[in-house]
Every structure is written in C-alpha cells, then in structure tokens.
Amino acid sequence: MPEEITGGSDPKRKLRVYVATFGCQMNEYDSQVAGGLLKAEGFEIMGDGPEGDSPQKRGQSPDVVLMNTCSVREHAEDRVYGRLGMLGKAKKENPNLIIGLMGCMVEEHREKLFRRFPQLDLMVGTRNIKELPSLIEEVRRTRQQTSRIKQDGISIEYTDLIHRTSRYHAWLPIMTGCNKVCTFCIVPITRGAEVSMPAREVYREASRLVNEGVKWITLLGQNVNSYDGLPAARHSEEPRRGDEESRRSFGPSGLRMTEHGRVSFPELLEMLCQIPDLERISFTTSHPSDATEELFQVIARNPKISRRFHLPLQSGSDRILKRMKRLHTYEDYKKKIDRLREIVPDISITTDIIAGFSGEAAEDHEATRRALEEIRYDGAYIFKYSPRPGTPAAKLPDDVSLAVKEQRNRELLILQKEIRGEKNRAWLAQTVEVFVEDRSAKREEELLGHTLQEKKVVFGGPEGLLGSFQHVTLVEVKDETFRGVIS
Ligand code: 5AD
Ligand code: SF4
Secondary structure (H helix, E strand, O other): OOOOOEOOOOOOOEOEEEEEEOOOHHHHHHHHHHHHHHHHOOOEEEEOOEOOOOHHHHOOOOOEEEEEEOOOOHHHHHHHHHHHHHHHHHHHHOOOOEEEEEEHHHHHHOOHHHHHOOOOOEEEOOOOHHHHHHHHHHHHHHOOOEEEOOOOOOOOOOOOOOOOOOOOEEEEEOEEOOOOOOOOOOHHHHOOOOEEOOHHHHHHHHHHHHHOOOOEEEEEOOOHHHOEEOOOOOOOOOOOOOOHHHHHHOOOOOOOOOOOOOEEHHHHHHHHHOOOOOOEEEEEOOOHHHOOHHHHHHHHHOOOEOOEEEOOOEOOOHHHHHHOOOOOOHHHHHHHHHHHHHHOOOOEEEEEEEEOOOOOOHHHHHHHHHHHHHHOOOEEEEEEOOOOOOOHHHHOOOOOOHHHHHHHHHHHHHHHHHHHHHHHHOOOOOEEEEEEEEEOOOOOOEEEEEEOOOOEEEEEOOHHHOOOEEEEEEEEEEOOEEEEEEO
C-alpha cells in the first residue's frame, strides 16, 4: 500500500482531489484514469463525474481541484475561465488550495495560462497523466507553478487502477489525434496526428475489462474509422510488416489483417466481437470518408455491435462542406447513409451540425435544414460556429452574426427535436432487448438501461438484474428517455 497523502489542518486526513470533467468521452476516460492513479497513491477522490456535481454539495472542500478541459468550442473554454476566476477567489480564503488543468486547453495554450491565471498551480498534458500524483506533490513542496506537457507518444493510458463509474460499461480509447484537416477544428492542434494503440494491446485491455465484469465497451477515438493498429505490442519497434509469417502468426482466432500487415478498424471490431463475455461494442467518432462498405458489412454480421452510428455531417451545403474541407459532398454522405440503412435496417444514426460557419448564406442553412428533413436522424448535436485560434478557418471571416447563428441554431434544434420525437414514438409498444446498467439516478427503485440503438430506458425491476439483458416493452417517451415495462 502506498502511503496516504495527507493535508489540511488534520495531518491524518487524506488529501481530497476534485476532478471536474468538461468535453468529450475521451476526457471522461482520462479523468477516470487520473482518479484511479491518484486514489492508488493515497488521495481521496471527491468527484470525477460530469462537471455539474459540485464538491461543495457534499459539504467538504477539496485540497486540489483538477479541471479536465476541452477546446473544441469557445464556450467550453469560457466555462473553464469562469471557474478559474471563482477558484481564484476561493484560493484567497484557502491559500493551500491547488488548482490544476488537464486536457486539450493545456495542449493548446500551454504555459501561457500561468501568466494569465496566477492562481493556477499545475498543468498536465494529455500524455502525462501518469505523473499527476508526483506533480501534485511537487506543487505542495515547491509552491511553484508546475507543468508537464509531453509532445510525443500516445495519449492513451491503460491501467487497471482506473476509477470507473460503471461496473458494466467501460470506455476504451483505441486511437487519438486526427489527420483530417477540417478547417473549423482544433483537434489536430490539441491532440496532434493520429496514433493508434496496437491491436494486441486493445484486445488485451478489452479482455481485462471483461474479466472485471464489464459487458459493454465503447471504443473511443477522434476518428476511429482510420484506426490502423499494429498487431505487435510496441509501435516504435514495429515497422509496416508485409511478411506472410507475421500476418498468419497474430490473432486470437485467425484474424485477418490489411495488406501491409496492420489491423484496420473493421478487423479490430471483428476481433473484439470474439471475446466471449463481451456483450456489446460501440464506437465513436467516425468520419464519412473513412466509413466504408467493409465497416457496414462488419456491423451487419455482428449482432454484438451497437446499432447506433454517429456520423457527423456538419453542413448540408456542398459549398460550406468544401470550405470546411470535409472531403465529401452531401450526395456522397447521403449515399453512405442509404447503404448503411439498406444493410443494417435497425441502425440509428446521429450527427453533428455546425450552424453559422464562415460564409454560410441563407441558402446554405436551408440546405442543412433539408438534409435534416431528408436523413431524419435519431439525434443531432447542433453547435453554433466559434472560430478556434490557430485553425485554418480562423483566417476566414466570422461573418455570420451571433444573432443569425442563434436563430439558425434554434431553427435546426426545433426541427430535429420534432424528427427525434417522431422517430422515438415509432418505437412505442415494441419489446426490445435492454442492457441493464445501473439504478436510475432520479428514482432509486428504478433501473436504467440502453437498447441496442443506445436509447435510454428506465423501468421498474430488482437490483439483481443489473448487468443483464432484459426484454422491455417501451410504453412512453419523454425527450430522450423511454419508460418501459419488463415483459
Ligand atoms: N465551432 C463549433 N462547433 C465545432 N465543432 C468542432 N469545432 C467547432 C467549432 N470551431 C463541433 C463539430 C464536431 C463536434 C465535436 O464539435 O460538429 O463534430
Ligand atoms: Fe476535427 Fe475533422 Fe478530425 Fe473530426 S475529423 S477531429 S472534425 S479535424
């Protein structure tokens, strides 16, 4: 057992760390890793959930506040700046409070933030999470602003110390970074070029999770479709191998690999489907130009793979798609959706849309409206465009006024809500298989699960059903949540 890290006026008390997570699932995963590593080093973890659950609610104040940040939209950064302001005030009352940042804002702004926010003690890069416990100790010892932001290597940490919030569901990052050049997007700057975790390590980690009781894994990456993992354990020692021997030698049960001896995303999926007690596999996010027929076929023939496909469209206008450098036209995209629906008829499709991108005229917005009407997504995340410093689009004029962005955003949201409602109502009275993950957060006596299309369902039932699949008849739907009855 490591020694406990103590703090505050009571020398025997463990040092309390509050982790606030902003942004995507990759950040949720990283926060769980950070929490697990800190706990193993003797820290007490106060919260590693979504940003909403304030530590003060529990009547305790933290010794360390770590914010795991997101840079994708301006709004996400503004919220962190707001919190830093509030924490600066809290630090005046408690000068021992340690304030730290992790995640994409650290990669984007680096040490500049120390000058802007003197109350900030610590910055930890996405490839340095392992060093968090010792860095916190360093801050305590030196009381100097301290940072560790490594530039190379992979920003994925697999550890059995991970502090998972669910017993049955786990995130599993398989690649990070992005080689696409969508002009609005800061990810290639914050997360760098694509790096994939070798397939053998992904398989090993998935098997370890399943041995711990996990039944549903969500594979994560900025663009999982361009996953290109080496079969061997270490990237650096493994050049692109082409020899037949190495192709034949790897794989739990005759795994096929790409021509150059690597494992592609569809192949990785098939390989994971062979893990016996792994019941469900989801993945996010996909890029339309890498979403291939082969991938669709793999989904179609593997019932373990989730029937939810998230495929960001961003805009329905070819002119805007070109300005965004999305590498596809609306027609290319629509053809892919049609083909996917043809071979996987029960697929639920969701998307991301940006309203008010540079140069977006009324007719471009209209094209996006038509796309939503035509494709009829099960869900869409719709965002107002905000220029991100350093991205190619930051050089283009941000010429759609805030009022127009808000108006277009609102219009698309209203339309999509209507479509989602209609699509969800079509599920009513059907009996579907639901994976029972947890108790409902709102009502203790109710259980919470997700259908194969990843639609949320709450229903009455005993705790003993947790971790199992149940047939549930969907009887009511409100917003995005169904109410069901076990049949
Ligand atoms: N402004 C608004 N939305 C953005 N996204 C990415 N960059 C921006 C930006 N600068 C959205 C895209 C992406 C999602 C994760 O965030 O829709 O798919
Ligand atoms: Fe950003 Fe485009 Fe890469 Fe997605 S595919 S992470 S939007 S650059």
